[in-house]
Amino acid sequence: MNGRSFVKMHGLGNDFVVIDAREEAFTPTEDQSRLIADRRFGIGCDQFIIIEKSQNPNANAFMRIKNADGSEVGACGNATRCIASILMNETGQDTVTVETLAGFLKVSKEENGLITANMGPALLDWKDIPLSEERDTLNTGIKLPPLRNPVCVNMGNPHAVFFVEDAEAIELEALGPRLEHHPLFPELANISVASLVGDNHIRLRVFERGVGITSACGSGACAAAVAASRRGLTDKKVQVDLDGGPLFIHWQEDNTVLMTGPVSKVFEGHIAPELL
């Protein structure tokens, strides 16, 4: 069969086209990434993931992440679990290390089959989000009614989390793009609305930078858990219910954040050579 092979995977419906470029190098242009991600003219995905060889002997592989709009980003929690599961199947190991632009992420398989990724430290300084001017990241102060005063957290990518009474009632499709491009965010931002639905239990909807509303955002769930704990709304172990299902988050004493959830492989295929 001609053309590059790919696998289609998802974590709670946050879906990925994955290409393994460890043997045959592949550096997609922005246009190619957009086309692969296009749900009508390409294959369709929220993120296009390229597995590359890592130059570091301590990592099993390097994971390159492209948003559906072709932009390259530092973190994707759901893809980290998916790529780690590929590497676990290959090596027979229950713990692997995935290198990303944002750092080295250790990922382990739980006895119940769920995968836990250590997503690294929660960065809370305004310069690390990054914000375009000095602000308290716990009360960032921007508003677009009915949303106001998000908590900002960088989990290898920038997140703004707005706490609201009822996340379902927010018109995120309309508000998301305007907040994503707010002048306070020089690298844009992932925009979330979160409400407390029980003890240490959050409902979260995410408008992802470079994509739009997705079924689930792993780094967004980590950011929301950190934000809720900083606001005194929850402890440091939290269940986060996304559109596609729950993720379990633990903001640890060393400031790193564990994220536990499922992975699914949906199908394999070949990309027509004329597409790339």
Ligand SMILES: N[C@@H](CCC[C@H](N)C(=O)O)C(=O)O
């Ligand atoms: N789906 C992701 C986040 C992907 C990157 C994000 N859209 C960004 O631009 O930072 C996740 O599961 O974390």
